[in-house]
Each structure stands twice: as structure tokens, then as C-alpha cells.
Amino acid sequence: MTRRVKLAACQMGPVQSSASRPEVVGRLIHLLERAAKDGATLAVFPELALTTFFPRWEIDNETKLDVFYEASFPNAETQPLLDAARRLRIGFAIGFAEMVQDGAAKQRFNTMALVDAEGQVAGLYRKMHVPGSEMPEPGVTVHLERRYFAPGNLGFPVFDIDGLRVGLALCNDRRWPETYRMLCLNGAEIVLIGYNTPLLLDEAPQLAHLRMFHNHLPMQAGAYQNTVWVAAAAKAGLEDGQALIGGSCIIAPTGEITALATSLADEVVTYDADLGLIETCRRVNFDFARYRRPDQYRRICE
Template sequence: MARWLTLAACQTGPVQRASTRAHTVARLVALLEQAASAGAELAVFPELALTTFFPRWVLQPAEIDALYEAEMPGPVTQPLYDAARRLGIGFAIGFAERVMVDGKVRRFNSMELVGPDGQRSGRYRKMHVPGSTEPEAGTTVHLERRYFEPGDLGFPVFDYGGTRIGLALCNDRRWPETYRMLCLAGAEVVLIGYNTPQMLSEAPALAHLRMFHNHLPMQAGAYQNTLWIAAAAKAGLEDGQALIGGSCIVAPTGEIAAQALSLDDEVVVHRADLDLIAACQAVNFDFARYRRPNDYGLIVERAGPPAAFTSP
């Protein structure tokens, strides 16, 4: 029997610092309704979907806690979970997580997977946390490491009605380890949320490549690991910083099957053929047949260290 899963990437326009959580949740509910009306069964929202991308600033301690979620769902976010149950559609959402562990506050850049019953199915905490803890003059370096520690859950894969789902956030999408770990754990679909600036102060000459470099690792990751990928961005001018958007759904062939065209709230939907995964594996990436993880280290050892380079 053919297997299909209709995916939706729910891009949002900017979420300004002055926006209330309730107003933002209402926007997300509207996007989820659009996705469901288009036949989507599973949607993905951006990284830090409930707030502005606050790691762009140095904040005072009194300002910080209000930007994190101590529980999901909480009183303000509950309407989104209720909408999922009412509409019969699941979703993944990125948010700033604050938890108490052994009496100590810990903070993560997290993503929650929610089923069509409105119940939590799984959680992921961002592994590849970029940026720094202090501002760096003349750069666009964000302060994610000031506000988040690296995730401690690894790359879990969750069952979603018989489909294996993995999660990732922003900088994770640029690293091949993300897709390979999820693939080896049996993922068939990866949901990604991101916030990406249009311009990097340290490399203005590369500005024209920002969208290309956004899509490139996701297309490569999908192709090399035979995965479907649905990725949702924040887009537009958010608190003075331009974000690229480019939300998309990528097939295991590496092709972009659907892509957002605006810099505002927008839903892109695609009916994903899960059987295409097996077809792509049979053509090029039959891991059981061709992959040799136990031999890779031996091959390097036999080759010996690289010869010393001598300048002519």
C-alpha cells in the first residue's frame, strides 16, 4: 500500500519584540488552519516562533525570563494545541525552553512535536548552538550561547502515525551530522525551523548567496540520507534585522518540491510520497549494502598520516 504524508511549512513574517504572545499564537493558529484546509497532516513552525529572535541583543536579567516557556503548553500557548486537536493536524514548533533540573535553571533552544490529538509527541533541543556569549564588534554574530546551552537529548526520532519524524533547528541544518544521525535512527521526515539574517556584516560580498546556502545543505541532506524535509522560517524585517524566509519542502531526490514566495505569513504544502524514500535508497543509498562504517577508520589508518607539505 502506498504511503503518503501531506506536509506544511508554516512561515511567519516578523515577530516584533512589542508583539504579545497571545497575538503571535493567534497568527500561528491561523496558519495551522490554512494548512489543515489544504489537506496537511503535519506542519512545522519556525525556530523561536513565539518571540522575536532575542539573541540579537544583550538583555538584562529582569527581561530574560519573560522570553522563555516554563511549560508547553502554557496558558497562552494552549489555543495552538487545542487547534491541532480540533483540526486533526500535528505540528512542530520552536521555542525558548526554561527548565529546572536539580534546583538549577537550564535554558535550551527547543522544538516540540505535537500530535493531531493536541498532545506532545516528543521534544528536541538544538545541538549546534552558534554565536557567542558576548558581542563581537563589526559582526552579525548572535548571542545564542549567552542564552542557550547545547541540547542534551541527542537526535531523537519519533513515531507519528507510522512515520518516523526527526527535528532540527536553524544552524543544525548546515551540519551533515544532523541528517546522518537522524537517518541512521530511522527518520523518514525531518522538520526544521530557522531564523536567518539576510546580511552578515563580516561577509557582505556573500549576501547574494544567503538563500542558496540556506537551501543547499537541506537539499544535500535530503538527497544523501533519503529524507523528506519540511523547513519553516521567520521572514521579513524583524526588529530592524532582515530575515531571508525561503521556507520549503525538499524531497529525498534533493529537489525543492514547494517553496514560500513571500516574506510574510505563508503556508506551503506538499503531499510527500514516502515510498520515494525506498526508491532513492535503491538507486544510490542502500546503506545496508554499500555503507562500511566499521572499515572507514581502518582505511585511514592504512593510508597513514598525510605527507608533510613542502612549499616550492
């Protein structure tokens, strides 16, 4: 029997630092409603969807920094989004800054939560490939994720949600082949990705014309080489003075972009994904059970 799922990539225009959580959650609910109206049953929102991309600043005041983090998910301000998922019968993934209290210490992660169509959290992923630096570097676009986030400690889990096998990734993770390979080997059929990507890099202005190409290239390669569907949602537009590229998309296991955002604003793109295409692509080129046998790996490495 043919298995299909309608996927939605819910792109967001800029989230300015002046925006309140309820205001942002209201935007997210509206996007989820648009996705559901178009028949989608699984959606993805961007990385750090609840706030501006605050790692572009050096923040020394811990009280001011804590404002950007969620001490729990859901909480009173974000619960309406999960209630909407249950009302609309649509699952979703959303990126946010997570703060975990470990005794007197605080652990901070760049996190994505997966929520099912019952409005229940199915699982968390914490970003593994944390880019940037701890301090601003001369001539380099300010990107201080390593100052504000520890590398993820949950590995690359794959979750069973509403009859699907779903893996998660965040921003810089999408550029690394290990992300897709680990998720594929863990049984993912669909990979949901959220990202925030600057339009320009001060350290490489000669590569500016390749920014969107380099955004899509690794996701298309990851989808093709690992025979998975990929849905990726961006923040876009001018956010607190920094231009973000957008380019939210849905990619088939063939490597083809099947749906692509065309604006730098709030936008929903959807696609009716045929999960049977995964098996077709595996038969053609990537039969992992035949060509990538663990017992053969062990003999080669010994």
C-alpha cells in the same frame, strides 16, 4: 501500498518584541488552519516561533530575559495551539526558548516540540549546533545564542507520530551533515526544521548574494544524501530592525525543492509527499544496509 503524507511549512512574517503570546499563538493557529484546509496532516513552524529572535540583543536583566522563555510546554498561553491541532487533526513541530529549573539553577535551551494530531506532545529536540558568541564582537552581526542557550542534551531522537518517523532540527543544525546522517540512521523519514536567518552578515557582505543559496543548499544535500523528506519553516521580513531571509520550503529525497514560499510574510506551502520515493532513492544511490554496515566500520577503525 503507497504511503503519502501532505506536509506544510508554515512561514511566519516578523514577530516584533511588542507582540503578546496570545497574539502570536493566534497567528500560529491561523497558519495551522490554512495548512489543514489544504489537506496537510503534518506542519512545521519556525525556530523561536513564539517570540522575536531575542539573541540579537545583549540582555543583562534576568527578569527581562525570562520573558522570552517557556517554563513548560504546553502552558496556559500555548495550549490553544495544541487544542487546534486536535480539532484539525494535524500534527506540528514548533521552536521556542525553553527554561528548565534545575534546583536553584536555570538551564536554557533552543527547543523544538513535536505535537501529534491528538494534540499531545510526542517529544522534544534541543538544538545541538548553537552558533554565535557569548558577547558582541566588533564587525560581526550580533548573534548571542551561545549566551542564552546551552547545547542540546537529547541527541537526535526520531519520533513515531501518526504512523510516521519524524526527526527535528533547528536553524544552524541544517548546515551540518551530521544532523541528517544521525536522523537518517535513527530511522527518520521526514525531517522538520525551523530557522531564523539574517539577510545580511556584517562580517561577510561579499557573500550577501549567496544567503538564500546557502540556506537551501545544505538542506537539499541532506535530503538527497540521506533519502529523507525535509520541510523547513522560516521567520521572514523585518523583525525588530533585522531583516530575515524566509525561503521556507519542502524538499524531496531527490534533493528537489517541491514547494517554496514566495513572500516575507505569514505563508503556508504544502506538498503531497510520496514516502515510497525514499526507498527508490535508496535503491538508486544510498543503500545504507549494503554500503554502510556497522561491522565493516568496526573493522576499518580497529
